[in-house]
Amino acid sequence: MKQVEVVRASGLSKAQVSRLARGATSGRTPLPPAVYLSATLPAAEICARYQAGESTNQLAKVYGCSNTTIIGILKRHDVPRRVGRTIELPVPDEELARRYLEERVELQQLAAELGVKPNLVSRRVAAAGVKVPIGHRRMDLPDAEIVRRYKAGESANRIAKSYGVSHVTVMRRVREDRSRGSA
DSSP: OOOHHHHHHHHHOHHHHHHHHTTTSSOOOOOOOOHHHHHHOHHHHHHHHTTOOOOOOHHHHHHHHHHHHHHHHHHHTTTTOOOOOOOOOSSOHHHHHHHHHHHHHOOHHHHHTTTTTTTHHHHHHHHTOOOOOSSSSOEEEEEEEEHHHTTTTTTHHHHHHHHHHHHHHHHHHHHHHHHHHOO
């Protein structure tokens, strides 16, 4: 195919086609690699293989591109995506929620016991109707003792070290005590 025909077919400029033909690797790339790659991949074949049951990860490995590139091709061709597999846990979601709320077991610890990732446990606890806060759960600390020690002149760093928390946590508890006292 002549360069002029490639320019017409691809929508690229002559300079871009020339750089691609030379295999230029330095300087500005004519198109983002993903755009060029997804335009050169056999979209119909990819869609057919995906609909036949292959995963986007498998297709990405076969065609030497990223999973995102395959997903983009499927979207452009209106191929409905399959929902990921559901992992069965040996414990019902309600039991996870009970242990999280009543026994105050951390999500990370529950996940380690079950051999899964913490975000899976978090989703299951939320599915059981528990609002899971973002970040860490508020620790049960003796607020009155913290405030008493701080008012007695002990540093926030020393108090924090004794409870295994940051000085910011200690100061937050002292500040909360002040706001409760003035309310």
